[in-house]
Amino acid sequence: MQYQLVDKPDFAVIQVRFDQPGEQIIAESGAMVARDTGIEMKSSIQGGLGGALKRKMLGGESLFQNTFTATQAGQTIWLAPAPEGDIVNLDMNGQHEIMLNSGAYLASAPSVNLDTKWGGAKGFFSGTGFFLLKCTGQGPLFFNAFGGIHVVDVGPAGYIVDTDHVVGFTTGLNYQVTKVGGLKSLFLGGEGLVCRFQGQGRLWISTRAPGGLASFLHPFRRVKPQTNN
Numbered sequence: 001m002q003y004q005l006v007d008k009p010d011f012a013v014i015q016v017r018f019d020q021p022g023e024q025i026i027a028e029s030g031a032m033v034a035r036d037t038g039i040e041m042k043s044s045i046q047g048g049l050g051g052a053l054k055r056k057m058l059g060g061e062s063l064f065q066n067t068f069t070a071t072q073a074g075q076t077i078w079l080a081p082a083p084e085g086d087i088v089n090l091d092m093n094g095q096h097e098i099m100l101n102s103g104a105y106l107a108s109a110p111s112v113n114l115d116t117k118w119g120g121a122k123g124f125f126s127g128t129g130f131f132l133l134k135c136t137g138q139g140p141l142f143f144n145a146f147g148g149i150h151v152v153d154v155g156p157a158g159y160i161v162d163t164d165h166v167v168g169f170t171t172g173l174n175y176q177v178t179k180v181g182g183l184k185s186l187f188l189g190g191e192g193l194v195c196r197f198q199g200q201g202r203l204w205i206s207t208r209a210p211g212g213l214a215s216f217l218h219p220f221r222r223v224k225p226q227t228n229n
Contacts, residue, residue, distance in 0.1 A: 001025070001109070003140060009086035009148035014079045014107065018070030025140075026067050027079050027107035035077035040069045067110070079107050081144035088149050088167075088204060090141045097171040098135040100143050104167050109139030134171075143168060147208025158198045164209035172201030 002017045013033060016025055029043070043064050068077050081087065090098065092112055105114065113136045135141055145167045152159055154173055163177060175195040197203060 001140070003089060003142075005087055005089060011084060012080070012087040012144070014087060014089070014142055015076055016079065017076045018073060020073050021070055023070045024067055024110050025077070025079075025107055026065050026110055028081075028105065029064050029066060030082065031079045031106060032066065032068070033078040033080050035068065036075040038071045039075050039077055040071060042067045042069070079142070081106050083144070083146040083210070085144055085146040085206070085208070086149040087142055087144045090143075092135065092138050092141050094136075094138045098141065098168055099171060100133040100135060100168040101145075101166055102133070104143040104145060105133055105135070106142040106144045108135070108141045111139040112137040112141050143204075145204075145206035146210050147206045150205050150207060152203040152205060154197050154199065154201055154203050156200070158196060159203060160194050160196050161203065161205050162209070163193050163195055164211050165205045165207075166195055167204040167206050169197065169203045170201035173197045173199040173203060 001019055001023050004015045004017075005012055006015060007013055018039075032041075035041075043066050087106060092098070092108075108114070115134045115136075116132070149167055154169075169175075175197045177193050178196055180194055
């Protein structure tokens with residue numbers, strides 16, 4: 001299997017080219033843009049009903065996922081996320097675990113396992129939610145975010161990220177959700193809660209957040225005029 005990311009970072013899309021018959025890729029429902037007619041598609045509940053419900057309700061992922069299988073070498077499929085933004089491809093080697101924010105998962109090889117992980121009470125007030133999606137195993141993993149995606153290698157000094165901009169991180173990192181400053185900064189400074197990362201590992205952050213776009217567009221929304229009865 002070969003893959004290429006094109007139109008990065010604003011309108012990123014994946015082109016997957018299968019090397020031999022029987023190769024497969026699993027993608028979120030609705031991720032397919034186009035494919036060769038010979039590629040077979042099967043919709044199913046990955047990991048059983050219990051695991052799929054947990055990913056849907058707690059991890060923000062689709063209940064059903066689509067498995068695309070090549071019937072001959074050279075066939076291609078195009079995959080893209082719903083929001084405008086960037087895609088990251090990561091070759092999992094079985095030695096590291098990746099934690100993804102809710103909704104960041106896009107596609108992977110069948111050999112990559114997905115599960116939800118309890119984020120503790122620290123996730124209650126954060127943009128990361130109660131649960132994160134844990135990715136383990138071997139093979140290509142694709143995840144996405146609204147906006148561009150920036151990589152940060154975190155060292156002993158740690159790193160601070162706004163909770164709405166956390167896309168994913170390796171399990172060598174621990175985080176604590178805190179305020180940027182005091183209550184005055186929280187309510188008047190335009191900055192909310194942040195994740196303070198400690199440890200050694202890699203962190204992926206988004207350059208934009210859907211909440212920020214919604215706040216920007218809110219004053220321009222069309223309001224239905226009131227009528228006097």
